[in-house]
Amino acid sequence: MSFEDILLTIISRMDGERYKHAAFHLMKGKRSGQTLQDTEYYGLHPFFGMLPSLSGTDFDRAYNGLLEKGRISESPEGIVRLTMAGNERARALPDSRLNGWVYRGKEQVFFSRLSLAVQSLSHLMSGIRGFLPVTNDPAIQQDVRRHLLAALKTRSPDDFRMEMTHSLEQSGMDGERLSRLVARLSGNGLTGLTWTQLSELSGLEVIDLKAEFVESLHIWLQVIENGRYPLLSGFAEGLRPSSPLTGSARKTEELYRKGVTLEEIAARRGLKISTIEDHFIEIAINDPVFPLGRFVSDDCAETVMAEMNRLATRKLSLLKKKFPELSYFQLRLIMARAGKEESDGNERTGESDRAAEADHRA
């Protein structure tokens, strides 16, 4: 799927309720309360943080492309809507197999490790001991060194090749796509291709190649993690973040678990109330048993949720008009909870990663 079509998919889920930049922040994986809420409400987990280094220029080019093709339109206030044509196209698009929420850009760590390992094995098999590594990152170098040394005691370099070939076959990706994926790998006398070179040789745009690459890695990682690929699994270790919260939100959560009030946390940490409120939204999104009742009564929450369903909206301004007595913060908390319950019901007990995967398969 092209980058432009991915953008169209995202916009189709937030249809008529968000500005242009919501999609941009989402794809970059911005850890703001707003973006995390959007991810949750609209079930956009596959796309969250899919391209952390996405540039405004690349985004604008795709966005303007959609405008020019008449697939989206912008209201005078800047709200983005799908047109009829856009809606038709969005519905015909295949499901994305991206898994952004789970990997959050860490798939690049997997690929860096794999690249260095392949380069090392390639030289080893050609009988060459010294070479300049494709990555200077000492952490990657250490991971690969440790894993290769352990693995090669009992397994041969060719076993790595077999696992790569089998797992890629099992992934179901087509041959051309796979050739673009492995084109980024380097070995003895055969260096990986840059995006520009890959673009000129394949006839695809660089941004489309980058988006495809990330999705290919997510698909591959899924195959590796679910199958019997002990050698490749070694490169996929530690990719999933242990806590989905940002560093700052985690500190707020620690204090909150100790029973410190929201205002007190703001005062102690020297942060604005609104920042701490953002943290609470983030905690509520990630914690299925977050005690909403401390901030808003259960009755009240239920009424609001019912109204949200009736109006089929996630628009804060609209809800504020209906419930002027509630603060924005209270409404956002309820919406955070609503997103959770809608996507995976009430049986959720733990790990948000698993849930995110479930979401995206559904």
Place this chain on the structure above:
Amino acid sequence: METNVQGNLTGLLKRITGHEAFRPGQEEVIRSVLAGRDTIAVLPTGAGKTLCYRLPVHLTGGTVLIVSPLLSLMEDQAARMKSEGEKSVAALNSFLTPAERSFILQNLGSYRYIFTSPEMLLQRHVSARLKELRIAYIVADEAHCISQWGFDFRPDYLRLREWLEGLETRPPVMALTATASARTIEDIEDYLMMDHPAKLIYPPDRPNIALRIIRPGGRQEKTEWILREVPASPAPGILYVQSRKRAEELSEMLRARGTSAAAFHAGMEKEDRMLVQQQYLNGELDWICATNAFGMGIDKPDVRHVIHDQLPSSAAQYIQEIGRAGRDGNQSLATLLYGEQDGETAMFIALDSLPDPVSIRFLAERMREGGTPAHAGEEAGLSETALRVADYWIGTDGAEGAALRMEALAAEKRGEISAMVRFAEGEGCIRERLLALFGARPAGKTAQCCSSCGLRLDEMPAAGRQAQRAPVLNGWKERINLLFNVPPL
């Protein structure tokens, strides 16, 4: 015993590197360090500076501490030393994860070569661990970066002095660079607190690099010249350009004409920069269209041609950049494309990277009010380099002192560019005039000297060469098999 040890230097060279003989200057520098003297060595580019610090430690024992101003340079050098068979090499820098760092620090005594940055030296526990070692000698690499008069001033480098001051007994210090004016050498001697150093200064001449100046007029004419001449000219080559955009455009136009070329600049993602560099080193690419982000720490012996699309802002920079050609000693070529506007452009760019007195005062004011340098620098519209320089001098000299200093620096830069303009526009032997900028003269007359003395381009090697293995998009199984060295069925 000393005579005996020194007499065996050639034997040691052979044992460690496999080479039969030293290149000019290497042996003198090594002997000076072995005699325990502080040493300033100015050796031409490609003269094998690494060997000067690689070898002596095999006789002295202990550890060599190599301080390098550029992180990427340090990584490259450490990687290269390892790939050449020196296993006990560590790069101690801010890229390390906490785990890796504590591993290195715990095993510090087991390394023969420790590369580090000036910032690291000032961290107390790093410094304390280093002081426990038996350091044979300290190397200041790319030492011209320590001088504000150098073209690549790194204020952080000055912190090396603070660290040296804190040592009870200081091992000999070796300062290495390819280009240093008299003023820069004074700075090096002073900032590194050297004690009557041996100054081994070799003229920056590279007789195997023929020099050529072409005057195509404006930018359009330059582009036409490049597209016409580069495909048939000696390769592999580096084409130095002013901007990222120009690097992209020229490389694309060259590719469209069948020349294997790629752009290289700081705006590309790290992975792609690395791939371009490796393709070039492996002979999969003939031309790199690069900004000055390319070069330091890249050691490709067979670069045959360096072209400058614009006037470098100093003779030292020019010497450094053309010096990336012909490191294998074979005949190479350096071409400077000079247009009449180039002096002005160079002036504009050089002065733009210097903070002016008004911005200095503004910056100082903002920082007094508690603003961060980064934010204030953005408000004042300063480049990253300019901010780095301004921040440092405000800290040591105060706003007014720093402003005065900037005026002096600007005057110096103007002088250097004017000298380059006179060089580009002048008459007579190009080599003589270039070396005269360093107070030196060519050692002798070479057959392929310069375009003023007459060049025989048809006798240059490797003209119009094609890359052996241009990048291709293989079938996926085929590529995996190639990577794993599995013969095709």
